Amino acid sequence: MKMEAISSPRIKPAAVAGMFYPAEARQLQADLDRYLAAAPVLDCQPRALILPHAGYVYSAPVAASGYRQLQNLTAKIRRVILLGPAHRVGFRGIAAHSAEAFRTPLGDVPLDRPLIDQLLQLPFVHGLDAAFAQEHCLEVQLPFLQRLLPPFQLTPLLVGQADYLQVTELLEPLADDPECLILISSDLSHYHSYAEAQRLDQQASEAILQLQPEALAQDQACGRIPVAGLLVLARRRGWRPLLLDLRNSGDTAGPRDQVVGYGAYAFV
16 A cells, blocks of 8 residues: 655654664764774775674664765765665565654654655555564764764665565666665674675675675675665666775674674665
8 A cells, every 4th residue: 555645744753763773862972983993995986885783782882983984975975775674574675664753862854755655656666664664774873974974864665575686676767866875774694603604795795706696695694685786787787896894793793693694885
């Protein structure tokens, strides 16, 4: 069922502030600045990024290596289309939210209602606020974007049971917009030993760097579908992928018996 455009502003509250990242704005800003300052800067201007979405203590050092590359683009980016996998609610297709803004401890991020309403005309895009209620994979990206960018409009989308070519179809009209950043939120392998995770994550990384979505296995990335959709788009547009960081929770803050893999990639 299609979602009707709403007439009065609504704000989606933060769901994982205080769990995945600090709930206090000053501490959150300090942590973001520390992660960003530690990340290297390359001479690149990304059109798209793939970044992880775990709790900051685990994945933020890796995510920061991608966000750091936006430093020369901050004045240009006015829109962010953000896609990630639905972890808590099962559904078919791709879900959009009816809110006017998403809230974090750093303030409210306005949603790009005209673009969202346009995307809702696609047969596989549907309104499903419930899918976003406790979802973390999109929310954890927002404070980084708020800290780096001037005011921007957000198009947040959760991907359920979908074909990755549907993601490509959705992204294709936005690929030539220099003011739009495409951001895919995805971790890599989950809950393997340190050595096994390294092996699986290296395989996933090779598939991403070679723009081969068919080589990316289901257990190698929770966001495999949106990642694969971006890889098809990058192949069509001649975008070149760059590996910025590849680590796991055993390298950042966790034990090494059951780790989660994190990769950061820029497409230029």
